[in-house]
Amino acid sequence: MNPSGYRFIALLGGTSRAGLRAQNPPGAVCCKSYGARPGRIVEVTASGPLPAHRRGGPLRPGELAQAAVMAALCAVTAIISVVVPFAAGLALLGTVPMALLAYRYRLRALTAATIAAGMIAFLIAGLGGFMGVVHSAYIGGLTGVIKRKGRGTPTVVVAAVFAGLAFGALMVGMLAALTRLRHLIFKVMTANMDGLASFLARIHLESVGEDLKRYLADGLHYWPFIVLGHFTIGITVVSIFGWWALSRLLERMRGIPDVHKLDAAPGDDDAPIGPVPVRLDNVRFRYPGSSQDALREVSLDLHVGEHVAITGPNGSGKTTLMLLLAGREPTSGIVERPGAVGLGKLGGTAVVLQHPESQVLGTRVADDVVWGLPPGTKIDVGQLLSEVGLAGLAERDTGSLSGGELQRLALAAALAREPAMLIADEVTTMVDRQGREALLGVISGLTKRHRTALVHITHYNTEAESADRTIDLSDSPDNTTMVETTDVPVLSAGAEHGEQPPVLELVGVGHEYGRGTPWAKTALRDINVVIEQGDGVLIHGGNGSGKSTLAWIMAGLTIPTSGACLLDGRPTHEQVGAVALSFQAARLQLMRSRVDWEVASAAGFSPRDEDRVSAALGAVGLDPALAKRGIDQLSGGQMRRVVLAGLLACSPRALILDEPLAGLDAASQRGLMRMLEDLRRERGLTVVVISHDFTGMEGLCPRTLALRDGALEPVPTTAAGGRGV
Incomplete structure (x- = not known):
C-alpha cells in the first residue's frame, strides 16, 4: 500500500462501494468512469448500483483509517468492561464499531481492527479484555457482513450454529489436550455443586441437592457433548440477539449519506497521476436525497501553475466544487483531466481545510510535515517550515501551536507532497487577523515558488485579489440572504438593571x-x-x-x-x-x-x-x-x-x-x-x-x-x- 494518500483521504473519508450502493439504489443516476488513461473523461449515465468494492489488494488508506478508529473504540469498551467493577455489560457496546466496520468495508478491514484491538486490550486488561474484543468482533462482524449482503435471520441462525460447533469443537480439543486444566475445572464445578447441595440440605431439600450432584457426575462423563452443545446453543442465542439489536442500527445508518466523502475512482490506484489541467463542462452536483442541486451548472478550465479564487455566498456550492475538483464524480456533466486525481499523493492533489485541528496528525511539527509520505521520500522540512512562517518550530509539540500556526503547518504538510493542484478551502476563517495576514502572504505567492495550480476558496473578496482570476458562484440555488423582515422571537423576561443581581x-x-x-x-x-x-x-x-x-x-x-x-x-x-x-x-x-x-x-x-x-x-x-x-x-x-x-x-x-x-x-x-x-x-x-x-x-x-x-x-x-x- 502506498500510504501517501492516507492523510487526506482519512480526513475527508473513504466511501465504500457498499455505502455508495446504499446511497444510489437501482435506477438512480450515478457516475461511470471510463478508464484511467490520459484524457480520462467522467460522464453520467442512468444505471443500477455501483460495482462491488474491490476485493483484492491491501487495505486502502480509508479502510485503514476506519479500522484504526473502530479498533480503538472496541478496545476501550473491552478494557473498561474488565477494569471497572460491575461494568461487564459495557462490552456489548464494542459490537457497534465492529458491526459498522464489517457493514461498510471488506472483511480484511475487520480482521485488521480485531488484531489491533485485541493486542491493545490484552496488554492492558489481560485475557479478559482480549476475549471481549473477540466476542465483539464475532457478533458485530457477523451482523455487518450478513446485513451488507442483504441476507436475514435464517442466515444468521445457520452461521451461528456452524460458529458454535466450531468454537465448541475447539474448546473440546483444548480440554482434551490440557488434562490437568480439565480436571481442575471439573473439581471446581464439583466443589461448587457440593456447596449448593449442602445449602439445600439446610433448608430441607436434601433430595434436590443429591439429584443435582448425581446429574453433574453423570454429565462429567459425557463432557465433550455437553461442552459442544453449550457453545452451540450459547453462541446461537447471542448471535440472534446481536442481530436483532445491531441490524436495526445498521438499517438507520443506511439512510445517512456520506455526502462529503471522497474515494478513488475505479482504476485510479494504478493510473498515472495528473489532476491538471482539468476541464469541467456543464458540471452540476446534487447530494443523495436532496430535491435540488447543491452546485448548478459550472464550466471552467484550470491550468498548470494557475491561481484561481472561488468566491460566493454561503450555500453557493464552493465546498461542493472543491469536492469535485478533489475527485468526487458529478451528478451530470463532463470532467476531463490527463490522469488520476491522486488525492494526498506525491504530485497529485492536496487539500487544506477550514479546521486545521482535523488535519494535524503528528505530535511533533517535523513529524507532521512528513507523516504519510512514502518511505525514502526526501523533504527539506526546515525550508518548508520557513516558507510558511514556522521557522525553528520543527521540534515543537503540535498541541502547543495556535490556530494560525496549525493552519500553516497543514499547508506545509500539503506542500511536502509537491502537489500539482492545491485546494485551500476557507483556510483563514478561524484565524486571527495577524495569522490571517501571514497565511495570505504565504498563499498569494505559492504559484511563483511551486509548480502547482492553486484553488483558493473564500467568501472574502479582498482575499481573492491576488488570484489570476476569480470564479464567482453568487447564483446560489439556496436562499442564503438574511431575512431581515422576520419578527424578532420573544425571549423570556429578564431582570431589570439594579433590581436583581447581574446576569x-x-x-x-x-x-x-x-x-x-x-x-x-x-x-x-x-x-x-x-x-x-x-x-x-x-x-x-x-x-x-x-x-x-x-x-x-x-x-x-x-x-x-x-x-x-x-x-x-x-x-x-x-x-x-x-x-x-x-x-x-x-x-x-x-x-x-x-x-x-x-x-x-x-x-x-x-x-x-x-x-x-x-x-x-x-x-x-x-x-x-x-x-x-x-x-x-x-x-x-x-x-x-x-x-x-x-x-x-x-x-x-x-x-x-x-x-x-x-x-x-x-x-x-x-x-x-x-x-x-x-x-x-x-x-x-x-x-x-x-x-x-x-x-x-x-x-x-x-x-x-x-x-x-x-x-x-x-x-x-x-x-x-x-x-x-
Whole structure:
C-alpha cells in the first residue's frame, strides 16, 4: 500500500462501494468512469448500483483509517468492561464499531481492527479484555457482513450454529489436550455443586441437592457433548440477539449519506497521476436525497501553475466544487483531466481545510510535515517550515501551536507532497487577523515558488485579489440572504438593571488544564467581569488567548479551577442550558440528521410543529424551505445559523457566540449582526461575543474585553468601537 494518500483521504473519508450502493439504489443516476488513461473523461449515465468494492489488494488508506478508529473504540469498551467493577455489560457496546466496520468495508478491514484491538486490550486488561474484543468482533462482524449482503435471520441462525460447533469443537480439543486444566475445572464445578447441595440440605431439600450432584457426575462423563452443545446453543442465542439489536442500527445508518466523502475512482490506484489541467463542462452536483442541486451548472478550465479564487455566498456550492475538483464524480456533466486525481499523493492533489485541528496528525511539527509520505521520500522540512512562517518550530509539540500556526503547518504538510493542484478551502476563517495576514502572504505567492495550480476558496473578496482570476458562484440555488423582515422571537423576561443581581458575574476566575500534572497549562487567570441584563460584550483576543475557555465557563460547561462564575447569583455549572453557547465549529453542535429535527430537538418541541420550525429558521434568516434539508447538505454558514435558530428558540437567559461570523459571507454577517442587535435592544437579550476580530461589532457590543495570555488587559475605546472595560 502506498500510504501517501492516507492523510487526506482519512480526513475527508473513504466511501465504500457498499455505502455508495446504499446511497444510489437501482435506477438512480450515478457516475461511470471510463478508464484511467490520459484524457480520462467522467460522464453520467442512468444505471443500477455501483460495482462491488474491490476485493483484492491491501487495505486502502480509508479502510485503514476506519479500522484504526473502530479498533480503538472496541478496545476501550473491552478494557473498561474488565477494569471497572460491575461494568461487564459495557462490552456489548464494542459490537457497534465492529458491526459498522464489517457493514461498510471488506472483511480484511475487520480482521485488521480485531488484531489491533485485541493486542491493545490484552496488554492492558489481560485475557479478559482480549476475549471481549473477540466476542465483539464475532457478533458485530457477523451482523455487518450478513446485513451488507442483504441476507436475514435464517442466515444468521445457520452461521451461528456452524460458529458454535466450531468454537465448541475447539474448546473440546483444548480440554482434551490440557488434562490437568480439565480436571481442575471439573473439581471446581464439583466443589461448587457440593456447596449448593449442602445449602439445600439446610433448608430441607436434601433430595434436590443429591439429584443435582448425581446429574453433574453423570454429565462429567459425557463432557465433550455437553461442552459442544453449550457453545452451540450459547453462541446461537447471542448471535440472534446481536442481530436483532445491531441490524436495526445498521438499517438507520443506511439512510445517512456520506455526502462529503471522497474515494478513488475505479482504476485510479494504478493510473498515472495528473489532476491538471482539468476541464469541467456543464458540471452540476446534487447530494443523495436532496430535491435540488447543491452546485448548478459550472464550466471552467484550470491550468498548470494557475491561481484561481472561488468566491460566493454561503450555500453557493464552493465546498461542493472543491469536492469535485478533489475527485468526487458529478451528478451530470463532463470532467476531463490527463490522469488520476491522486488525492494526498506525491504530485497529485492536496487539500487544506477550514479546521486545521482535523488535519494535524503528528505530535511533533517535523513529524507532521512528513507523516504519510512514502518511505525514502526526501523533504527539506526546515525550508518548508520557513516558507510558511514556522521557522525553528520543527521540534515543537503540535498541541502547543495556535490556530494560525496549525493552519500553516497543514499547508506545509500539503506542500511536502509537491502537489500539482492545491485546494485551500476557507483556510483563514478561524484565524486571527495577524495569522490571517501571514497565511495570505504565504498563499498569494505559492504559484511563483511551486509548480502547482492553486484553488483558493473564500467568501472574502479582498482575499481573492491576488488570484489570476476569480470564479464567482453568487447564483446560489439556496436562499442564503438574511431575512431581515422576520419578527424578532420573544425571549423570556429578564431582570431589570439594579433590581436583581447581574446576569453573569465572574469573580477571580482562573482555569488550568491538566492541573497537577507535568502538562499543566494555564488558560485563564484572575478574570473579574460583571455583565448586566441586555448587555452586549465582545471578548476579543488572538488565537490561544483563552477566549473559548472563558466562553465554556460562562455557559457552565467547564468549572473554573479557581474563582466562581455566577448566573443570577448561582454557579453557572448548576444551571447548564440557561446560558446558550454557539460553538466555534458549528457542525459539532448539530446532533440530528435533518434541519427541522435539529431545531425542534434543541428547542424542545415537536418537529411536526412546522410553524415553530419555520419561525425559528426565519428568525436567523434561513428560508423555511431548508427545514427538510439534511444537515450535511448545508454550507458552513448555514449550519451556524441552524445552531443559532435552535438556541434562540429556547429563550436563553444569555447567549454566547464563539466566532459567530466565521464562515459567513459579508451579507450574512451584516444581517446576523442586525438581527442580534434588535434582540438585544428590543428584547433585552444578553449577548456575549467571542471573536478574534471586532470589525462590524460596534452596534451589537458596546463593551469590549481584551484577553491576552489568559488575562484581561485595557482596551482603547477607539479600537473597540465603543467603551472598554
